Amino acid sequence: MNGDPVAAFRVEAGELLDQVEQNLLDLGDRLDDRDLIDAVFRGLHTLKGSGAMFGFDALAGFTHHCETAFDRVRKGLAPLTAGLVEVILSAMDHMRALVEGAAPAEIGNAILARLQQAVTERAAPVAPAASGWRLRFRLPPEAMANGTNPLALLDELRGLGTCRVTALTDAIPPLADLVPTECHVGWEVELRGAIARDDIDDVFIFVMDDMELTVEPLAPATEAPVLPAATLPAAVVAAAPPADSAPVAAPPAETPTRTAKSGESVRVSAERLDELMDRVGELVIVQSRLSQLAHGHHAGAAGELALRSIAEEIERLASELRDTMMVLRMVPVASLFNRFRRLVHDLARETGKTIELTTDGETTEVDKTVIERLADPMIHLIRNACDHGVGTAEQRISVGKSPVGHIHLSAQQAGGEVRIAIRDDGRGLDRVRIRAKAEAQGLIQPGQAMSDHELFQLIFHPGFSTAAQITNLSGRGVGMDVVKRTIESLRGAIDIGSIDGQGSTITLRIPLTLAIIDGLLVRVGEGRYVIPLAAVEECLELSLEEDLRSRGRSFITLRDRLVPFLRLREMFETGTRPDPHQKIVVIATGAERVGLVVDQIIGSHQTVIKSMSPLHRRVATFSGATILGDGGVALILDVVQLVMAGQHQEARLRAAG
Amino acid sequence: MSMGEATPTPWDAQGNLEVLTFDLGDETFALEAVLVCEILDLLPCTAVPGADPLVGSVVNYRGKIIPIADLRRAFAMPQADATLDSRVVVIAIELAGETIQVGLRTDKVHEVTTLRRDASEAPPAVGMRWRRDYVRALVRRNQGVVVLPDLSAIFQVFAGDDAGASTLH
Numbered sequence: 001m002n003g004d005p006v007a008a009f010r011v012e013a014g015e016l017l018d019q020v021e022q023n024l025l026d027l028g029d030r031l032d033d034r035d036l037i038d039a040v041f042r043g044l045h046t047l048k049g050s051g052a053m054f055g056f057d058a059l060a061g062f063t064h065h066c067e068t069a070f071d072r073v074r075k076g077l078a079p080l081t082a083g084l085v086e087v088i089l090s091a092m093d094h095m096r097a098l099v100e101g102a103a104p105a106e107i108g109n110a111i112l113a114r115l116q117q118a119v120t121e122r123a124a125p126v127a128p129a130a131s132g133w134r135l136r137f138r139l140p141p142e143a144m145a146n147g148t149n150p151l152a153l154l155d156e157l158r159g160l161g162t163c164r165v166t167a168l169t170d171a172i173p174p175l176a177d178l179v180p181t182e183c184h185v186g187w188e189v190e191l192r193g194a195i196a197r198d199d200i201d202d203v204f205i206f207v208m209d210d211m212e213l214t215v216e217p218l219a220p221a222t223e224a225p226v227l228p229a230a231t232l233p234a235a236v237v238a239a240a241p242p243a244d245s246a247p248v249a250a251p252p253a254e255t256p257t258r259t260a261k262s263g264e265s266v267r268v269s270a271e272r273l274d275e276l277m278d279r280v281g282e283l284v285i286v287q288s289r290l291s292q293l294a295h296g297h298h299a300g301a302a303g304e305l306a307l308r309s310i311a312e313e314i315e316r317l318a319s320e321l322r323d324t325m326m327v328l329r330m331v332p333v334a335s336l337f338n339r340f341r342r343l344v345h346d347l348a349r350e351t352g353k354t355i356e357l358t359t360d361g362e363t364t365e366v367d368k369t370v371i372e373r374l375a376d377p378m379i380h381l382i383r384n385a386c387d388h389g390v391g392t393a394e395q396r397i398s399v400g401k402s403p404v405g406h407i408h409l410s411a412q413q414a415g416g417e418v419r420i421a422i423r424d425d426g427r428g429l430d431r432v433r434i435r436a437k438a439e440a441q442g443l444i445q446p447g448q449a450m451s452d453h454e455l456f457q458l459i460f461h462p463g464f465s466t467a468a469q470i471t472n473l474s475g476r477g478v479g480m481d482v483v484k485r486t487i488e489s490l491r492g493a494i495d496i497g498s499i500d501g502q503g504s505t506i507t508l509r510i511p512l513t514l515a516i517i518d519g520l521l522v523r524v525g526e527g528r529y530v531i532p533l534a535a536v537e538e539c540l541e542l543s544l545e546e547d548l549r550s551r552g553r554s555f556i557t558l559r560d561r562l563v564p565f566l567r568l569r570e571m572f573e574t575g576t577r578p579d580p581h582q583k584i585v586v587i588a589t590g591a592e593r594v595g596l597v598v599d600q601i602i603g604s605h606q607t608v609i610k611s612m613s614p615l616h617r618r619v620a621t622f623s624g625a626t627i628l629g630d631g632g633v634a635l636i637l638d639v640v641q642l643v644m645a646g647q648h649q650e651a652r653l654r655a656a657g
Numbered sequence: 658m659s660m661g662e663a664t665p666t667p668w669d670a671q672g673n674l675e676v677l678t679f680d681l682g683d684e685t686f687a688l689e690a691v692l693v694c695e696i697l698d699l700l701p702c703t704a705v706p707g708a709d710p711l712v713g714s715v716v717n718y719r720g721k722i723i724p725i726a727d728l729r730r731a732f733a734m735p736q737a738d739a740t741l742d743s744r745v746v747v748i749a750i751e752l753a754g755e756t757i758q759v760g761l762r763t764d765k766v767h768e769v770t771t772l773r774r775d776a777s778e779a780p781p782a783v784g785m786r787w788r789r790d791y792v793r794a795l796v797r798r799n800q801g802v803v804v805l806p807d808l809s810a811i812f813q814v815f816a817g818d819d820a821g822a823s824t825l826h
Contacts, residue, residue, distance in 0.1 A: 612715075613758075615812065616715070618815070619707045622705070631717055635715075
C-alpha cells in the first residue's frame with residue numbers, strides 16, 4: 001500500500017484540494033488578495049501536473065481549464081468575481097470525484113460551461129492572440145524515461161483548440177541504433193483558435209527547460225483548406241513509432257482504476273518522532289542490560305538489586321513510550337474545523353442567509369480516530385445552527401441584530417477531555433415549543449417541572465423536531481439522536497445552553513484518547529470485565545435482604561430514585577454459584593443510570609483497549625477487550641448498550657406492571 | 658452465501674496440496690499449510706457471553722485478542738474436554754475483504770503432509786452427517802479419509818457488518 005504511487009497521489013491530491021478549497025473560501029471574502037490568487041493557481045497547477053504524471057488524464061484535463069481561468073485572473077486579464085470563485089469551488093468537488101476515479105463527464109462539462117460563462121461574464125476585451133499558432137517541438141531523448149508522456153502533451157494542446165498534428169520523423173535513427181526507450185519523434189502542431197501564447201507555454205511547463213520549442217503565429221484568415229487524409233504525410237496517421245508504444249500504453253482516461261479508499265496517513269512532526277526514537281533507543285539499552293543479567297552470574301542480592309533497577313527502568317520507559325505514542329496519534333482540530341468552512345459557505349447560499357463562521361482553539365489536539373468520528377455529528381449540528389439557529393437577514397434586522405449571522409466553533413482542552421462548542425447567535429432554543437412538542441408526543445407529563453438541562457435533552461429523542469417547516473437541510477427529526485449516540489460511543493457527552501434571543505451553544509465533551517482508559521475491573525462468575533471508570537457513579541453492596549426482595553423486579557432504591565439493575569451473572573449465564581456478597585456498580589450515561597450486579601470488585605485498572613475480532617462484531621455488549629497483568633483477557637463492557645438494555649427492561653416492566 | 662459457491666481448493670499445477678492435518682473427535686481434518694501461523698499449547702481462554710458458540714471465547718495471542726473457534730460446533734460433534742494432546746492452531750483467513758486471525762481448537766495436531774488431487778472427491782450429496790457446504794473435499798489417504806473443511810463458508814455468517822446484531826436480552 002505504502003509503495004503504491006497512485007495511492008500516494010490520491011492522498012496528496014486530497015490534501016492539495018483541501019488547501020485550494022481553503023484558499024478559495026478565503027478569496028470569497030477578499031476578492032483582490034494577490035497572494036491567495038497565486039496560491040490557488042499554484043495549487044491547481046501542481047494538481048494538474050502530478051495528475052498527468054500519475055495517469056489521471058481526465059483530472060489533468062479538467063483542472064487545466066480551471067487553472068487557465070485562474071491564470072487569466074492572476075495576470076490581470078480578467079477580474080476575479082464571486083461567480084468565478086463559486087464555479088471553481090464546485091469544480092473542486094468534481095476534481096475530488098476524478099481523483100477517486102469515477103466521475104461522470106457530463107458534470108465536468110457542465111461545470112466547464114459555467115466556468116466559461118463566469119470568465120467571459122465581464123472579461124475585459126483580451127486580445128485574442130491570433131487566429132492560431134504553429135508550433136514545432138522536440139523533447140529531449142530521455143524525456144519518456146523521466147516520465148513525460150508526449151501523447152498527454154498533445155492531448156493538452158488539443159484541449160486548447162483544433163489541432164493538426166504532424167510527426168517529425170526525420171530524427172529517427174536507423175533501426176540498429178535505435179534505443180527503444182528514447183524519444184526521437186518531434187511534432188509540428190497547427191493550433192487554431194483564439195489561444196493565448198501563455199496557454200501554450202503552460203502545456204510544456206514541466207519540460208520547457210530541456211525541449212526545443214518554436215511557436216509562431218499563423219497568419220490570420222488563412223483558414224487552410226483541410227487536407228483530405230490521404231494527402232497528409234503518412235506520419236500524421238501513423239500513430240507513433242514503435243519506440244513510443246510501450247510507455248504510452250497508459251490506460252484510457254475514463255477507466256476508474258480503483259475506487260478503494262486510499263490508506264490513511266497521519267502527519268507527524270519530526271520532533272515527536274525523534275522523541276519516540278530516543279525512548280526506543282533507551283529501551284534497547286535496557287533490554288541488553290537485562291539479557292546481560294540473565295546470562296551473567298550475579299547470584300543473590302546483587303543480582304536481585306540489578307533486576308529490580310531494570311524493572312523500574314522499563315516501567316518508566318513503558319509509561320513514557322505510552323505517552324509519546326498517544327501524542328503521535330493526536331491531530332489538531334483545525335483539520336476538522338476547516339471542513340466546515342465549505343459547509344457553512346454552501347449552507348449560507350442554500351438558505352439565502354449571510355453567515356460568518358469564526359473559529360478558535362484550532363490547535364487543540366485530539367486523537368485522530370476521534371476527529372474522524374466527530375465529523376458527521378458536527379456537520380449535523382452546524383446544519384441545524386445554520387438552518388434553525390441563525391435567522392434570515394430580515395428576521396435578524398427586525399430584532400435589532402446585524403443582518404450577518406454568526407457561527408462560532410471553538411475547541412479547548414480541559415483536563416482529560418476536549419470541549420468543542422458550536423455557538424450561534426440566533427433565537428436560541430424555544431423552550432415553550434420543545435415542551436409543547438414533548439407533551440404532544442407523550443414524552444413528558446403536561447406541566448411537569450423540568451430543568452433546562454432535562455428539557456434540552458429531549459431534543460435528542462428520536463423523531464423529535466420542533467422546526468415548523470421541514471427544509472432540505474433539517475427538521476425531519478432524524479439526526480439528533482444519532483448525534484447523541486455517536487458522541488456517547490466516543491464516551492463523550494453533549495451539553496446544551498441557550499439564551500432566548502441571543503443564541504444557543506452546543507458543547508461536545510470528548511475524552512482525549514480512545515486507546516487507553518481508566519477502568520474498574522470486576523469479576524462475574526469466572527470472567528473478569530472492565531467497566532470504563534468515567535461511567536461509574538458509585539459502587540455499593542447488594543444486601544442479602546435487598547437481594548431477596550428484588551427477585552423478579554430488579555430495581556433498587558437509591559436515594560429515593562428507582563434504579564433498574566442487571567444481574568450480569570444471569571446475562572452472561574456464568575453457571576457458577578454467586579458470591580455471598582454481591583456488589584452493585586451504578587453506571588450512567590447522561591441522566592440515565594443502571595446498576596450492574598457483579599460478584600466482586602477487583603479494583604481500578606489502566607486499560608489498554610484492544611479491538612474485538614470481526615467475528616465478534618455482533619456481540620454488542622462489549623466494546624473491546626484488554627490484556628491483564630497475568631496475560632489473561634478481560635472484556636470491556638459497553639456502557640451505552642448496557643444502559644439501553646437496562647432502560648428496555650424498565651420499559652418492559654412498566655408495560656407489564 | 659449460497660450453496661455450491663464453495664471456495665475452490667488451491668491445488669498446485671501438479672495436483673498437490675501441502676496441508677497440516679489434525680484430529681477433531683474421530684475425524685482427521687486438513688488445512689492449507691500456508692494458512693497456519695502458529696501452533697500453540699492450550700491457553701487460558703476467556704468466554705465471550707452472547708457470542709456464537711462456534712467462536713465462544715478469546716485469547717491473548719501476542720498482544721492481540723483473537724477468537725478461538727471450535728469446529729466441533731460446525732460439524733455437530735459432541736463436546737469434549739481438552740487433553741494433553743490438545744493444541745490451538747492459529748490461522749489467518751480472509752473474510753469479507755479483511756484478514757483475520759482465528760485459533761482453531763484441535764484434539765491433536767499430526768503433521769504437514771501433501772494431499773493429491775487424484776485422491777480427492779467432492780463431498781457426497783447424501784450420506785454425510787455434516788452440512789455439505791462446510792466441506793470442500795474428502796481426500797483418501799493411507800487408511801482413512803481426510804476432510805478439507807471450507808472455513809470461508811463456516812465463518813461466512815460473521816462476515817456481514819452488523820446485520821442482525823444481537824445484544825443479550
